[in-house]
Amino acid sequence: MTGNLVAFAAFVLVLGAVTVWFRQAMAVRLPANRGGFVAVWLGGALMGIAGLVQGTGTFAGLAAALAIAVGCFLSFTVAISRQEVGENAIAVGARLPEVSAPDENGAEFALASASGTPVLLKFFRGHW
Secondary structure (H helix, E strand, O other): OHHHHHHHHHHHHHHHHHHHHHHHHHOOOOOOOOHHHHHHHHHHHHHHHHHHHHOOOHHHHHHHHHHHHHHHHHHHHHHHOOOOOOOOOOOOOOOOOOOEEEOOOOOEEEHHHHOOOOOOOOOOOOOO
16 A cells, blocks of 8 residues: 555655656756756655665555656756857857758748747757
């Protein structure tokens, strides 16, 4: 019985941290120090292991396995994906260099075509 509770608690802990992580990633507000997320994910994975050791039912065992897999996977990917700001990074509010790239329909988009209009360019690099 205790193993089931620990396994489900591990799953809820990891799922909650993943939800917060992806909401912050979508809003481009991930913290520079991601140690808190890694600590929660690894803690959830350890709790999942503890739940399995104590004994679980089928559903609790699945919840523990998911907590272990997701917690370890995301901790590992964050650990290996150092992102640093380059020396020649463009500052917020600075004039952009000429940029052209395909748009969502495959047509070529040149930034110069939007001259005089407010434009939001959002670049996203995943962590894996």
